[in-house]
């Protein structure tokens with residue numbers, strides 16, 4: 001009889017690890033995309049509405065970023081990185097650069113004083129986050 005490798009359920013620890021990582025990614029990356037779409041409406045409320053929404057947004061999303069780092073380290077330790085291929089290691093390294101760009105871009109966006117700088121940092125941060133997400137999917141093999 002020929003053994004066939006079919007799909008298998010992940011163990012509960014892997015489910016926990018990846019679910020937390022993906023949940024945090026959905027808040028960090030998805031939140032930025034949704035907020036970008038909401039900003040024109042929020043601006044219409046006038047006053048300091050945009051600033052207050054931005055502060056509330058940061059309270060929700062920065063914990064997700066730190067959870068991504070913690071569960072990301074957990075991912076790395078859980079998958080036997082010593083046995084990874086060269087292309088996996090390259091993708092992982094590029095992903096780490098994207099994670100830094102995502103965090104630094106978002107931070108500098110909150111500190112920028114001109115509308116142009118705010119836009120550039122937000123764009124860079126979101127691009128880094130989306131690339132980190134895509135590379136993360138590639139890393140799961």
Ligand code: HEM
Nearest residue numbers: 018025068069072073075076099102132133136137139140
């Ligand atoms: C902006 C930050 C990040 C985002 C958006 C992100 C996103 C993702 C996504 C969507 C996956 C695929 C999960 C799946 O398909 O089940 C993944 C996997 C992975 N991530 Fe991240 N991640 C981030 C940060 C990190 C960090 C900081 C590390 C390491 C220190 C890391 C290490 C990994 C590893 C090793 C995998 C593969 C896990 C496996 O195969 O079990 N990630 N990531």
